[in-house]
Amino acid sequence: MLCVVKIMKKPDIKKIKPDVILISVLIITGLIIMLFVLIFSGGGRYAEIKSDGKIIEKLSLDTDTEKTIETELGKNTVVVENSSVYMKDADCPDGICKNMGRIDKKGQSIICLPHKLVVVITDDSEENTDENSIDIIVK
Amino acid sequence: MKNKTKASAKTAAKYGMLIALALVFSYLEAQIPSFFPVPGMKLGLTNIIVLLSLYRMGWKSAMAVNVLRIVLVSFLFGGISAMIYSLAGGMLSTIVMILLKKTDRFRIVTVSIAGGISHNVGQIIVAVFALNTVGIAWYLTVLWFSGLASGALTGIIGAELVKRLPEQ
Numbered sequence: 049m050l051c052v053v054k055i056m057k058k059p060d061i062k063k064i065k066p067d068v069i070l071i072s073v074l075i076i077t078g079l080i081i082m083l084f085v086l087i088f089s090g091g092g093r094y095a096e097i098k099s100d101g102k103i104i105e106k107l108s109l110d111t112d113t114e115k116t117i118e119t120e121l122g123k124n125t126v127v128v129e130n131s132s133v134y135m136k137d138a139d140c141p142d143g144i145c146k147n148m149g150r151i152d153k154k155g156q157s158i159i160c161l162p163h164k165l166v167v168v169i170t171d172d173s174e175e176n177t178d179e180n181s182i183d184i185i186v187k
Numbered sequence: 188m189k190n191k192t193k194a195s196a197k198t199a200a201k202y203g204m205l206i207a208l209a210l211v212f213s214y215l216e217a218q219i220p221s222f223f224p225v226p227g228m229k230l231g232l233t234n235i236i237v238l239l240s241l242y243r244m245g246w247k248s249a250m251a252v253n254v255l256r257i258v259l260v261s262f263l264f265g266g267i268s269a270m271i272y273s274l275a276g277g278m279l280s281t282i283v284m285i286l287l288k289k290t291d292r293f294r295i296v297t298v299s300i301a302g303g304i305s306h307n308v309g310q311i312i313v314a315v316f317a318l319n320t321v322g323i324a325w326y327l328t329v330l331w332f333s334g335l336a337s338g339a340l341t342g343i344i345g346a347e348l349v350k351r352l353p354e355q
Binding site: 066067071074075078081 | 294297304328332
């Protein structure tokens with residue numbers, strides 16, 4: 049019985065090494081990709097201004113601009129400066145949006161609740177900025 | 188002559204059985220898509236069948252079983268666009284697994300893991316072209332590791348099956 053175990057184990061041990069190497073390479077590659085994604089998704093490229101859920105303005109972060117958004121709910125002034133965005137002025141009662149500071153990373157947002165206004169950083173260059181743009185179910 | 192007919196009938200039966208099994212697995216998987224948060228993330232149970240045909244019947248049958256299965260599944264449950272994704276992923280993973288098996292240095296589990304990852308990579312390559320965004324890069328990370336996990340799972344099951352089923 050022992051003999052059988054020994055015979056069976058020998059080729060197994062020989063075979064383990066390349067497996068370990070390949071799997072480690074695959075895991076490390078995955079981690080490198082993750083790192084790259086984290087680095088490159090750090091900065092966004094666009095600031096989307098949404099009013100009541102609809103995108104009404106899309107500003108590139110590369111050019112400094114100042115935009116005043118006027119809706120029936122009120123007035124907000126969004127400023128793009130040095131690749132970051134902040135709410136310069138707003139006539140909303142609480143003024144929280146003005147205190148939310150600068151945002152420059154993908155996914156960050158400034159929200160002015162009373163005016164139903166949202167500024168979101170994205171890196172999507174397409175017009176189709178629907179969040180569910182990946183809508184194909186792969187079987 | 189008689190022998191040849193007998194052999195081809197046997198082969199046809201085996202192919203039919205394997206493809207039918209693969210279809211069942213595909214169907215089962217199609218029933219639990221909402222289980223995972225990311226589309227494309229799945230168990231890849233059919234990979235067990237591909238592994239089995241690869242190790243028991245050779246690379247040609249592995250490719251044939253996989254391609255036929257994808258075409259059939261797409262006609263039955265999916266659509267043309269789903270078929271393109273599946274074909275890209277399925278072909279790439281099968282090719283990778285065939286090549287790794289040919290080196291004769293890796294265990295079935297390892298081959299399966301590489302296959303699982305390459306399956307997802309193939310799909311993402313198609314997605315990059317189809318959706319024309321690089322914004323799905325994060326998606327690659329998620330699917331890379333999910334491919335690794337599902338490849339390991341199917342590899343373990345597949346290895347057990349290969350060990351238990353007689354070589355023919």
